[in-house]
Amino acid sequence: MNVNDSERIVSMLADLGYAPTNAPASADMILLNTCSVRGGAEEKVYRRLANLRIYKRDGKKQIIAVGGCVAQQEGEELLRKLPYLDLVIGTHNLHLLPDMVRGAERGERRSETTFIDNDQRLDLFPSIKGESRLSRFVTVMQGCDNFCSYCIVPFVRGREISRRSADILNEVRQLADEGVREVILLGQNVNSYGLKAESEPSFAELIRRVSEINGIDRIRFTTSHPKDMSDELIACFGTVPKLSGQIHLPAQSGSDAMLKVMGRGYTRKSYLDKVHKLRILRPDIVFTGDIIVGFPGESDDDFDQTISLMEEVRYIDLFSFVYSPRPGTRAAGLHDDLPRAVKMARLDRLMELQRRHTLEICQPYIGSSMSVLVEGEGKLPGQMSGKGDIGRIVNFAGENSLVGTFVDVKITKAYPNSFLGEL
Numbered sequence: 001m002n003v004n005d006s007e008r009i010v011s012m013l014a015d016l017g018y019a020p021t022n023a024p025a026s027a028d029m030i031l032l033n034t035c036s037v038r039g040g041a042e043e044k045v046y047r048r049l050a051n052l053r054i055y056k057r058d059g060k061k062q063i064i065a066v067g068g069c070v071a072q073q074e075g076e077e078l079l080r081k082l083p084y085l086d087l088v089i090g091t092h093n094l095h096l097l098p099d100m101v102r103g104a105e106r107g108e109r110r111s112e113t114t115f116i117d118n119d120q121r122l123d124l125f126p127s128i129k130g131e132s133r134l135s136r137f138v139t140v141m142q143g144c145d146n147f148c149s150y151c152i153v154p155f156v157r158g159r160e161i162s163r164r165s166a167d168i169l170n171e172v173r174q175l176a177d178e179g180v181r182e183v184i185l186l187g188q189n190v191n192s193y194g195l196k197a198e199s200e201p202s203f204a205e206l207i208r209r210v211s212e213i214n215g216i217d218r219i220r221f222t223t224s225h226p227k228d229m230s231d232e233l234i235a236c237f238g239t240v241p242k243l244s245g246q247i248h249l250p251a252q253s254g255s256d257a258m259l260k261v262m263g264r265g266y267t268r269k270s271y272l273d274k275v276h277k278l279r280i281l282r283p284d285i286v287f288t289g290d291i292i293v294g295f296p297g298e299s300d301d302d303f304d305q306t307i308s309l310m311e312e313v314r315y316i317d318l319f320s321f322v323y324s325p326r327p328g329t330r331a332a333g334l335h336d337d338l339p340r341a342v343k344m345a346r347l348d349r350l351m352e353l354q355r356r357h358t359l360e361i362c363q364p365y366i367g368s369s370m371s372v373l374v375e376g377e378g379k380l381p382g383q384m385s386g387k388g389d390i391g392r393i394v395n396f397a398g399e400n401s402l403v404g405t406f407v408d409v410k411i412t413k414a415y416p417n418s419f420l421g422e423l
């Protein structure tokens with residue numbers, strides 16, 4: 001979501017005559033697009049902001065701006081705390097960016113963090129222009145109504161709102177015309193797409209309609225909430241060949257007791273049932289997921305349940321986090337007496353197991369052939385790089401002219417984060 005917002009910001013700033021640079025000291029503007037999902041991410045923003053002050057000290061005219069979730073959360077307060085800061089742009093206010101930047105060029109300081117929770121917001125998803133790439137995000141919905149007890153997202157991104165399907169399909173058609181071959185349908189909880197809008201199709205139906213667009217050969221989506229993963233959507237994995245063979249399905253925990261206090265709305269069994277149904281329809285499907293360890297009250301037994309869930313699902317990749325209390329969330333008020341060392345030891349054990357699973361799942365691909373969408377040059381000279389159906393990077397020796405095509409690559413080696421192969 002943030003990467004997509006950053007791309008949108010770059011595109012809007014290009015219209016104002018700004019171009020990206022790698023030299024922040026001499027930049028005319030620095031905009032930090034921020035995340036507040038965990039405390040660590042937020043602290044990083046404050047450290048970076050403190051560093052930026054140095055650039056401005058010698059009276060240089062440089063616009064310093066903060067966007068994203070920290071901006072939304074702190075608002076005006078940020079301007080008060082940091083006299084060298086010029087702009088604070090909330091999560092629903094990006095459309096004001098051009099006006100705010102023009103004002104800042106004249107020395108005006110401004111903060112805009114008003115939530116827009118009505119249909120007007122649907123018109124605020126400007127298409128991203130410029131750089132033609134092969135794989136593009138397409139926002140289908142924004143916000144979240146789930147209020148999981150640990151999560152700040154509903155507070156900083158607002159209520160769920162689905163974009164009109166006609167607009168989504170038009171954008172995908174336009175992208176296909178520009179040469180894009182893969183779209184990633186994006187939202188905080190894509191599977192609840194359209195649920196609040198009677199006139200809109202279900203997410204499964206939206207996927208089917210996107211798959212009918214010529215030129216788009218691969219469809220991914222993120223993020224899915226397991227409780228909203230309908231049978232209709234699961235069935236798509238058996239009937240829509242363009243749907244990628246990888247799905248991100250965050251479990252957060254394998255313990256029913258923890259899932260309950262987290263307010264996730266599903267049980268370990270119902271999560272695993274969905275995994276099994278998907279595997280039956282698509283035996284080669286791979287799962288990625290998110291896990292939180294050290295949630296308040298997590299016992300050794302609860303943690304063992306998470307480990308055993310990992311053993312049952314066998315994720316190809318897992319994003320694991322130590323629980324971080326977030327202001328204003330329900331979990332922030334829970335008594336948490338688990339020592340930090342215990343939490344870190346659990347995280348280590350989980351990561352160790354995941355490293356093993358990743359290798360065990362990737363090794364069998366060696367010797368097999370994978371259809372790869374070639375996206376650009378690889379890290380080493382003469383190497384090209386792209387992604388296979390399961391979402392992993394594949395590097396191989398090849399020509400630049402292959403960019404934009406699907407090629408068959410024989411996998412020769414599996415690394416922790418990528419494959420090596422040959423044409």
Ligand code: 5AD
Nearest residue numbers: 037150151250290291321322323324
């Ligand atoms: N502490 C730790 N991890 C969190 N996440 C969300 N909120 C928190 C929190 N307070 C994780 C979840 C989510 C991912 C994006 O970040 O696993 O799926």
Ligand code: SF4
Nearest residue numbers: 144146147148151153
């Ligand atoms: Fe946060 Fe839960 Fe919404 Fe995901 S579903 S964004 S974890 S509140």
